[in-house]
Amino acid sequence: MSAVNDTKLKSIKFLLTGLPSHRDTHLWISIPFCFMYVISITGNSVILFIVKTDPSLHEPMYIFLSMLAVTDLGLSITTIPTILGIYLFNSREISLDACLAQVFFIHLLQYIESSVLLLMAFDRFIAIHNPLRYAFILTPPRIAKMGLVAVLRAMVLILPLPFLLKRFQYCRANVLSHSYCLFQEVMKMACSDITVNSIYGLFTKLFQMGLDSMLIFLSYVMILKTVLSIASHKECLRALNTCVSHLCALLLFYTPEISLSKSSPFLQILLGYISLLVPPLINPIVYSLKSKHLRAKIIRMFIK
Template structure:
């Protein structure tokens, strides 16, 4: 019987969920989703193109911004096939291996983005605390090493998850809560003991999102302390204004991510709609808004973008 279950499991599929009860208007719902994806991909691609082609933007802040744009592009590309597949063709099925691959990329890219936001907070702290040594502290080789460490951390922490999920038997209803795969969502429908996965999932959340958000908070405490010590009011305001875009990016990323994690762990029996909408906000809004926020708040970047499109 166990062998039979394993055989069925290896060829099994999961059923993804879009917006329950709205199947008749999926085609109309797909229009804003398509617009969000197009704006996200075009916006982040333009940011990357401008930073790469303009030598005056080869500064630490903009290099970190390009890293953020790459992770946002990755998150958009990782979720496009299943979300639009449901809305366009009502194709809810996803194979087990494809589901594991998708959750690997979604989680690893999310943790890499968390690391990038932490590095951007450190960038702002150095720029305000020690502006004369800013370029000598955050050199391109050092930034590349920071980026490599963060990528390795994200990949290494998520790498065990597919193997941990593969050892389970899935004899319950195979309907997932979202139109894409997440570890905590797949884990919940297993009929095996999920204690190890639950503990490890909590560990990686605390060691990445928890630690990064705490260090970002400490960075801003130090930034505020440094800014308040500046004698000139105008200089103080100018220094704090350079942090506005990053603060928006932090709130856009961490708020829905932490909320979704809390709902998955402690929201049993609650309505699925808040969980579904928060899941869409978590993956769709940051890649959409980050290039807009930075383009609006960075006069130099905005001028370069206008120049490209005017030409």
């Protein structure tokens, strides 16, 4: 009986969809996705290479930026192949195991990115509130420990998800509305009671992204409090200017997530693409434009 069940589980297939369109337009739709993929991989790889090879960039802000770049690279590599598979090769089928692996990595990387954005908010608070002790507080070993805690917390929360989904029987059409597998969508395909999964999914979301967003908000309240106490208007603007890149990254990450639950099906698909594909594309561009030091290094690398 167990062997029969294992065979059934292995034979389960999900159908990925995405933006509603005719087959003859798929090639045109794939062009922007290819463009985003190439720019995301190239942009984040360039940032990682420059930060690693240039000792002058071995500062807390750039180390956190490297963490963000690694996470964004992971998200691009995890999601884009199945998207391009649909629009370039009309390959819509995905096995249960491959789908569960994608669920694990997408949600793991999203939760790690949420933690990295929190660490970057803490970095900006220390830099503005206590600039003289900034390098002493955020030492490389301490940053490494903070990064490890962020990864472990996300891992502990996300690891049960594939196992919770694997125990289900799937007896529906198994047609997913996105071009990749997400926990909530796969869960809804089950013909079993999903109460435990729903509660756990909500708990992880609140404990990770809910808590992180609240702590980020508190960090910025403290930053504003510190900035407003600065007598010089010029110094005040300079301090706030160091937060612009991080604020852009926060808006790109959290805005689609907040809007997803209150949208039409088409808008949900579109916001799903934006939440997973746009941050890896835009983050390296924004940070390169806003950081004079990093921008100069990138220009010098390509001129050589």
